[in-house]
Amino acid sequence: MTTEHAETTTALYAIDVTGLTRYKSPLSTNNDSCVELKDLPGGGRVVYDSKDLSRPSLRFGAAAWDALEDAIRDGLI
Structure with missing residues (x-):
């Protein structure tokens, strides 16, 4: 991990998200394989x-x- 990447990741996790609205991802399926999102x-x-909101969240910058x-839509993952 580069220093720049580490600083960006740290900045993403420093954002207070408690006041942001959580919603179901439009990419989720109806078979219990779903995620919820908050917009940063x-x-x-x-x-x-x-399924388990007590688990840690993942945070992605806009480009990531x-x-x-794109990878999900292209069937790469």
Whole structure:
């Protein structure tokens, strides 16, 4: 991990998300394989496992989120 990447990741996790609205991902399926999201300022996302909200969240900056969505749509993951 580069220093720049580590600083960006630290900044994402420093954002207070308690006041942001959580919603079900439009990419989720109806078979209990779903995640919930919160939109971060600048286009990033916070991702939660909707089956176990006590688990740690994942945070993505805007570019990383866009790349993840593209990979899912393209069937790469």
